[in-house]
Amino acid sequence: MSEKKEPVFENRYPFEAKIQVNEEKIREIRENYIKISKINLEKMRRGKNRAANMAYFENALLDKTERIKELKEFKAKGGKVIGIFCVHVPEELIYAAGCVPIRMSCGFYDTIAPAEEILPKNICPLIKSSIGFNFLKVNPLFELCDIIIIPTSCDGKKKMAEILSNYQEVWTLEMPNDRDNEVSREFWVKQVRLLKERLENLTGSKIEKKVLKKYILKLHERTALVRELFDLRVGQKIVVDGRDVYFVLQTAFFDNPIRWMEKVRLLINELKKNIQNNKVIVKESTPRIIMTGSPLIWPNMKLLHIIEESGAVVVADDSCACGQYFYNPAELEEWSMKSMLEALSDKYLLPVVCPVFAHCDDRIDRLLELIEKYKADGVIYHILRLCQVFDFEYIKISKLFEKKSIPLIKIETEYSEEDAGQIKTRIEAFIEMLEARR
């Protein structure tokens, strides 16, 4: 096992800035998170024929007691909980090392203002909320994290890693900017190998070949399951809406993966029955929408509520917080440690449509594929204000879509509710436009 430890953040100069909030304010923010989550869920329950198996996921989000208990017991026995960001961290390695990953959520408006005390003004709400979430411990599960792994995807994530490293142990996962050349790929494989070594140093034991294989196969099952869930919306009979799919996928951020898979299986079985029995949630003429752009992370469901309350339905997305999460399997022919690490590296790099990479052609391919497969009527392009990489790519995509006559609308917004009225007008007009085209 390699002994070299390479801390990215030495912090020879301490980061003195602090978020000044009192316990009462933190309690208020935590309560508000539950309150807003409940409001979201109430809106999602309004439609008819919603699957009864959604109840498990609702409870898992609102009451994390059981999950906390599980993880505390796990930690008492020496287990490590690892917080992760983005979709580039190989979860298979973490499980194989005997650790548990939790994906950090960062979609809560109330965490922004406190975080602004220690952050520059002109950065996106997702980064602000990530910092706020971690400092304010809005999610009690985050307190259990021993390490946080942050891929150096966008600039915000890099600098966030530096700030957080003053308060807890942070590992970065260095990402290449261009994934289409051999040097980048080698660099990335090295990073994944380094992560493996760091995990082994953390736990004091080597990751065994057969254990890694076991988890790769286990997560294959999860990928297959998620694909099955997405494919339920390919047909004309819609039995689950975009909000529910986003929500279910995001409960996997923190839930026990084995239990989560069992519950998703039950949900899929129920939804399949609903298709057979014609228990649809919207009529067949409902305009079908593909979501793309910056991730919509719970409880920031504003845009999805507006779309689906205005008479359209989201049938697919290419989001890292939904349709891209778990979507790709690691492709393997032989099971040596070398090929497993290479396959994992490829899985978390090549098919990922994140806009941080130098070009967006792969993302466009994926979008066009989704539009055709899910018979979409239009695409809604969400940009979190100051999310520059998605904003950059919009222009190329909009010109291409104009040529291909694919209806597209850009919605630039933040986590606050104040622009909901204006967004509603735009979305309604877009839906009226889609209906008039038929």
Added chain:
Amino acid sequence: MSIVAGVDIGSTTAKVVILKDGNPVASSITYTGADCSAAAESVLNEALQKIGADRKDLDYTVSTGYGRRAINFGDETITEISANAKGAVFVGNEEKGGEKIRSIIDIGGQDTKAIILDDSGRITSFAMNDKCAAGTGRFLDVIARALQEPMENFVALALSSENPVTINSTCTVFAESEVISLIAKKVPKKDIIAGLHKSIARRVTELAKTAGIKPVVFFDGGGAKNTALKQWIEKELGYEVYVPKHPQTIVALGASIFAYEKLQKKNQNNKNFK
């Protein structure tokens, strides 16, 4: 005989157009004020009075505009974007001898919009200003106060300037302080006012270009009554835009046409049902 109404509740004014058997017969405009529901009621009653009708004579009512849901009557709502397209296509046929309208620029009190149409008058794309008021009617109102110059004089002053200043700020609040510092520097009012018109025109055409503007361009909304604005927009675009006879009621007209179409469909369905 059928009577239908289109009600457009904007941020500054409320507008109504009445159609009798599909033809516009009356319209009315009032200030929206603080109570959009009351404004909608009174402007609708006023328009109906003009043709000697009242509320019970209405067969179908469609509301639109930012206050479309705040009013407690009407059969249906439609967005001001779709309504504007319908109204513009109708008026384009009447006033422009059937020449195809391909784009619409709409400057209202709170919103600026660009709408792009295909050959058959269907919307292919549209763009709206962000939540700030720069480039809208409200922007000029704010500046008029800072300049202590009534709005009525704005157009004449703007057209009389030979050296419009450049206003850099894109935010209403910052533009206001920029204007105040220009006043302090004793820059003539007419040059400041002309500069403001130019700045709005530039922002609006930028927005329209991102949406894919192409001639023939139809310019409506309250802002279209401002001839200085029209002139600067034409300069920015490099070609003429067409302002209809009643630019403020195009959206209400579109809503009334939508109401008429809906009523016909409903009657057709009822007939089929019998």
